[in-house]
Amino acid sequence: MYKPDSSAAPPALELRGLTKRYDDGTLALENFDLVVPDGAFFGLLGPNGAGKTTAISAVCNLIRVTEGEVLVFGEPITSLQARSWIGLAEQDINLDRFLTVRETLAYHGGYFGMGRDEAGQRAEEMIEAFALTSKADVRAPKLSGGQRRRLLLARALMHRPRLVILDEPTAGVDVELRRELWRYIRQLHSEGTTILLTTHYLEEAEALCEEIALIREGKLIARDSAAGLRAHYGADTLADVYVKAMEVA
Amino acid sequence: MTPTAREERIRGVGPASTAATTITGRQGMYWLARRETLRVSKLWTQTILAPVVSSLLFILVFGLSLSGRVRNVSGVPYDQFIVPGLIAMAMVQAAFTNNASTLFQARFDRYINDILSSPMHPWQMTIGFVIGGVYRGLLIGVGLLVLSVILTGISITHPAALIAVVALCLLLFASFGTVVGVYAQSWDSTSFIATIVIMPLAFVGGTFYSVSLLASPWEELTHVNPIFYMVQAMRFGLLGESDVSIWLSLGVTAALAIPAYLWAQWLFTTGRKLKA
Numbered sequence: 001m002y003k004p005d006s007s008a009a010p011p012a013l014e015l016r017g018l019t020k021r022y023d024d025g026t027l028a029l030e031n032f033d034l035v036v037p038d039g040a041f042f043g044l045l046g047p048n049g050a051g052k053t054t055a056i057s058a059v060c061n062l063i064r065v066t067e068g069e070v071l072v073f074g075e076p077i078t079s080l081q082a083r084s085w086i087g088l089a090e091q092d093i094n095l096d097r098f099l100t101v102r103e104t105l106a107y108h109g110g111y112f113g114m115g116r117d118e119a120g121q122r123a124e125e126m127i128e129a130f131a132l133t134s135k136a137d138v139r140a141p142k143l144s145g146g147q148r149r150r151l152l153l154a155r156a157l158m159h160r161p162r163l164v165i166l167d168e169p170t171a172g173v174d175v176e177l178r179r180e181l182w183r184y185i186r187q188l189h190s191e192g193t194t195i196l197l198t199t200h201y202l203e204e205a206e207a208l209c210e211e212i213a214l215i216r217e218g219k220l221i222a223r224d225s226a227a228g229l230r231a232h233y234g235a236d237t238l239a240d241v242y243v244k245a246m247e248v249a
Numbered sequence: 250m251t252p253t254a255r256e257e258r259i260r261g262v263g264p265a266s267t268a269a270t271t272i273t274g275r276q277g278m279y280w281l282a283r284r285e286t287l288r289v290s291k292l293w294t295q296t297i298l299a300p301v302v303s304s305l306l307f308i309l310v311f312g313l314s315l316s317g318r319v320r321n322v323s324g325v326p327y328d329q330f331i332v333p334g335l336i337a338m339a340m341v342q343a344a345f346t347n348n349a350s351t352l353f354q355a356r357f358d359r360y361i362n363d364i365l366s367s368p369m370h371p372w373q374m375t376i377g378f379v380i381g382g383v384y385r386g387l388l389i390g391v392g393l394l395v396l397s398v399i400l401t402g403i404s405i406t407h408p409a410a411l412i413a414v415v416a417l418c419l420l421l422f423a424s425f426g427t428v429v430g431v432y433a434q435s436w437d438s439t440s441f442i443a444t445i446v447i448m449p450l451a452f453v454g455g456t457f458y459s460v461s462l463l464a465s466p467w468e469e470l471t472h473v474n475p476i477f478y479m480v481q482a483m484r485f486g487l488l489g490e491s492d493v494s495i496w497l498s499l500g501v502t503a504a505l506a507i508p509a510y511l512w513a514q515w516l517f518t519t520g521r522k523l524k525a
Contacts, residue, residue: 022525060366063525080272080368088366094359098288110280111367113272119280155363 010074012038012163012194013059018068020054020218028054029218031068036163036196038073041189043209044198045242051218052198053091056167059196060088072163084112087161089152091168091198095140101127101151102136105158112159119158126154130184146177153184163194170204182208202238212238214245221245278373281364285381288351289388296347296385301392304339308332308400311457323459323490330490332397333483334456336390337418341479342447344386344422345429349439351381352430356523365524371517375427379513382423390415403487410495411486414502418479421506422447427513431522450476460492475505 013036020029029051036042044052057063059070061083075082096104105126109119127136130150135143143151149169156164166185170178185208189195199205205212206226213223222229222245226238235241289296312328319327355361364374397403405411426439433439454476460468471477472493482498485491491498516522 057525060362061524062362062365064520080274080370083366083368084272086366088362090359090362092359094362096284096360096363097354097358098291099284103287107280107284108363108367110283111277111364111369113274113276113368115276 009038010071011035012040012073013196014069014071014074015055015058016069016071018055018058018070019066020051020058020063021066027218029058032215032218032220034213034220036194038162039192039194041195041208041210042197043205043212044196044215045200045202045205045212046215047246049217050215052215053167054218055215056088056165056196056198059165060086084159085162087156087159087164089156089164089166089169091171093140093148093152095148095151095155097139097141100137100139101132101143104140104151105155108155109158114159122158122160126158130154146173149173149177149181150184153181157188161193163196164188165196167198168200169197170199170201178204202242206238214242216246272368274369274373277367277369278377281369281374281377282380285351285378286384289347289381289385296343297388297392300339300343300389301396304335304389304393305396307335308397312401323461323492325488325490326401328401329397329403329488330459330484331457332393332401332403333487334451334454334480336393336397336487337414337476337479337483338448338451338456339393340386340390340415341418341422341451341476342443343389344382344419345426345447346439346443347385348378348382348423348426349430349433349442350426350436352378352427353433353436353439356431356433361523365520372514375510375514375517378427379420379423379510382426383419386419386423387415405487406489407486407495410482410499413499414479414482414486417499417502417506418483421502421509424506424509424513428509428516431513431516447476450474451480454480455492456480475501478502 013034015032015034018029018032021027032051032055034055044055046052054063058065059072059077061077070077072082072085077083096107099107102123105123106119109122114122127133130153132147132150132154135147140148140151153169156166169185170181173181182204185195185197197205197209209226211223211225212229214221214229222232224232229238229241230236233241233244235244308328308331312331315327321327322330355364369377429439429442453471454474455471460471460477463471478493478498478501481491481493482495482502485495485498
């Protein structure tokens with residue numbers, strides 16, 4: 001169990017005793033604790049229904065938490081300041097169908113507190129950075145799958161969040177785009193952004209994450225670096241670790 | 250493009266500063282309201298032109314063609330008599346439909362998550378959405394009023410009363426649309442209320458006739474219809490003529506608008522039906 005160190009800077013993310021029971025009675029998370037240090041590249045792995053997306057949704061104010069506390073850089077998630085520090089790219093494409101690429105970015109920046117000039121300038125930077133220049137005035141439904149995925153990531157980074165949450169960002173994308181997204185994400189992390197990544201691709205977690213947490217049925221069952229997990233479970237690969245951890249659980 | 254060049258291109262997308270800045274949510278509310286009004290403007294043929302043309306046809310068909318046979322109602326030329334009710338009907342339907350559809354669409358496509366996760370207070374989200382419906386209703390109302398002045402020669406008799414009733418009607422129906430958009434399970438749910446509840450109530454709410462001409466119990470029953478009071482207040486504002494007191498009309502409309510707004514506000518505050 002994590003013991004907070006009051007002398008250190010607050011972690012990027014801290015979940016304390018988080019419990020979520022949905023209206024239909026499903027218990028998605030039960031007394032769930034998790035700490036993601038500032039500047040970490042942290043992976044969250046688990047099978048479908050393990051509670052990964054529920055945990056992320058709790059952090060991003062997208063579910064009604066049954067019990068527990070969420071702190072972002074020491075601030076409760078109920079504060080506007082904490083929410084302004086988070087950037088979220090969801091698993092499913094959830095872009096505003098009425099807005100162009102440029103508007104999608106600028107309006108997101110506005111929702112997160114940017115003024116008109118700042119949002120416009122930042123949107124141009126992101127359009128350039130994510131190679132969307134030729135599509136800047138195209139509405140989201142008319143973009144290709146890869147362009148939408150890039151726009152989703154650009155939107156999450158638009159307001160310069162300190163903690164970026166990527167919920168299966170490469171699910172269903174081809175190898176080339178996956179590698180491209182990896183480069184974006186690595187670059188982001190190298191500049192000091194804390195990353196929380198969920199993925200089903202174990203090689204992706206191994207390639208990107210400094211630390212990995214395995215969860216199943218709403219509970220944390222292991223947490224370490226990829227090498228540490230392999231050593232702990234006496235496994236050659238992260239895939240073997242995953243299988244063993246899930247069997248034990 | 251080589252990876253090196255690509256990495257160079259994306260340099261700087263990370264956080265610029267960790268310094269705490271004061272976030273009030275005001276910018277977010279402004280941008281949300283702007284987004285809602287932009288949506289109305291982008292879809293102007295559906296959101297503005299269609300309801301204006303539809304109401305204009307009522308004025309032309311019922312007002313101008315029947316005014317030869319029905320010259321006056323309560324001392325007012327018939328083509329002018331029906332204008333306040335038709336403007337009220339078009340405005341409240343537009344405000345309702347706008348917010349019911351924008352909220353349902355946002356939930357359906359799940360881009361509402363971008364708003365719910367943003368640093369805005371729930372009341373700021375509510376106001377941001379309500380402004381969209383108010384804006385659409387106002388554009389339609391002003392457009393129809395201008396056309397009515399040209400076609401029928403109608404004028405504004407009590408501007409303060411007109412402003413008050415327009416504000417209350419739009420607040421009521423934009424809020425009610427927000428509530429329905431949050432609860433709706435399908436597109437049918439939103440259109441059902443517009444076509445099966447609001448439109449019939451508007452038609453039997455004294456738009457085309459004076460309630461004093463009705464026999465019992467229809468006259469009494471009409472007083473149970475909330476849209477009747479909105480039509481009467483609009484008629485008072487434009488023509489100075491009403492079947493009931495302007496204060497009663499404004500009171501009834503306010504008594505409905507305030508709870509409707511608070512209901513919409515409660516949904517955003519609690520996250521009910523918006524968050525799992």
